[in-house]
Amino acid sequence: AQSVTQLDSQVPVFEEAPVELRCNYSSSVSVYLFWYVQYPNQGLQLLLKYLSGSTLVKGINGFEAEFNKSQTSFHLRKPSVHISDTAEYFCAVIVNQAGTALIFGKGTTLSVSS
Amino acid sequence: NAGVTQTPKFRILKIGQSMTLQCTQDMNHNYMYWYRQDPGMGLKLIYYSVGAGITDKGEVPNGYNVSRSTTEDFPLRLELAAPSQTSVYFCASSYYQGNTEAFFGQGTRLTVV
Numbered sequence: 001a002q003s004v005t006q007l008d009s010q011v012p013v014f015e016e017a018p019v020e021l022r023c024n025y026s027s028s029v030s031v032y033l034f035w036y037v038q039y040p041n042q043g044l045q046l047l048l049k050y051l052s053g054s055t056l057v058k059g060i061n062g063f064e065a066e067f068n069k070s071q072t073s074f075h076l077r078k079p080s081v082h083i084s085d086t087a088e089y090f091c092a093v094i095v096n097q098a099g100t101a102l103i104f105g106k107g108t109t110l111s112v113s114s
Numbered sequence: 115n116a117g118v119t120q121t122p123k124f125r126i127l128k129i130g131q132s133m134t135l136q137c138t139q140d141m142n143h144n145y146m147y148w149y150r151q152d153p154g155m156g157l158k159l160i161y162y163s164v165g166a167g168i169t170d171k172g173e174v175p176n177g178y179n180v181s182r183s184t185t186e187d188f189p190l191r192l193e194l195a196a197p198s199q200t201s202v203y204f205c206a207s208s209y210y211q212g213n214t215e216a217f218f219g220q221g222t223r224l225t226v227v
Contacts, residue, residue: 009154036218043118043204043218044157090156100164101147101172102216106156 002027004093006105013112015083021076021108023091033074034092034102035065044090050074061085086112116140120205120219127195127226135190135222137205145208146188147216148172148180150201157204163188195226 007022025031032051036044048059055067065076074091088109092102121136139146144165149157149172159172163182177199179191188207192199202223208216 004156006156041221043220044206044216045218046215049215100145100170101159101162102157103159104149104156106154 002031002093002095002103004091004103004105006089006091006108008108009106010109010111013081013110015112015114016080018079019077019081019085019110021089021091021110023074023076023105025072025074025091025093027072027093027095029095031093031095033065033067034094035059035063035074035076036090036092036104038088038090038107040087047076047089081110081112083112083114085110118205118207118217118219120203120222122222123220124223125225127192127224129195129197129226131195132191132193133195133224135192135203135205135224137188137190137219138186139188139205139207139217140186141207141209141217142185143207143209143217144185145210146182147206147208148178148188148190149204149206150174151204151221152201160190160203192224197226200224200226 003026005024034049035047038044048057050057050067058064088107091105118139147162148160158174161180163169205219206216208214
């Protein structure tokens with residue numbers, strides 16, 4: 001069975017600092033990988049996705065993620081965060097041949113302060 | 115486009131009451147999903163549907179029922195509400211599974227007292 005582990009439940013950072021949110025997945029078959037963001041009292045919004053091809057994926061709001069097959073990781077990065085990036089971030093996976101729904105990690109709360 | 119619309123946004127239920135959470139999408143998506151979100155637990159799949167008339171259980175289906183009579187609507191029914199069903203419920207839809215983006219509603223915050 002597939003599973004997603006987000007290694008940090010909370011990440012506090014100062015504005016303009018770089019940030020990395022870590023995600024590992026377990027699957028014996030190929031998967032598609034996603035990062036979603038949830039701002040307070042809102043639904044989830046897609047940040048970026050990896051389907052195939054280049055292992056470095058760029059998303060909205062200056063975020064990027066790198067797929068590492070050997071380490072089964074899909075870490076999310078941003079070189080300089082803003083206060084407005086404060087939100088909860090979810091890593092998700094779906095089996096690319098037979099999966100029917102996203103499997104989510106438990107989420108990482110990113111808190112950006114000035 | 116409205117996207118995915120959920121109603122109500124908030125609801126308080128007494129133990130043993132029943133209710134239906136409404137979800138409708140206007141993107142002509144085949145796939146629809148119901149998730150529940152509990153603090154620190156991420157999102158858990160309750161039920162999903164791959165098209166009108168077809169539904170299947172997800173990871174946590176107990177205490178819930180769904181129907182999909184049209185492409186647009188995917189209501190979630192709670193029978194005999196219990197405190198363990200206190201949660202935030204999200205409906206989502208996608209054109210296809212796998213490599214397409216899932217669009218989420220704004221959520222329904224349900225409290226069972």
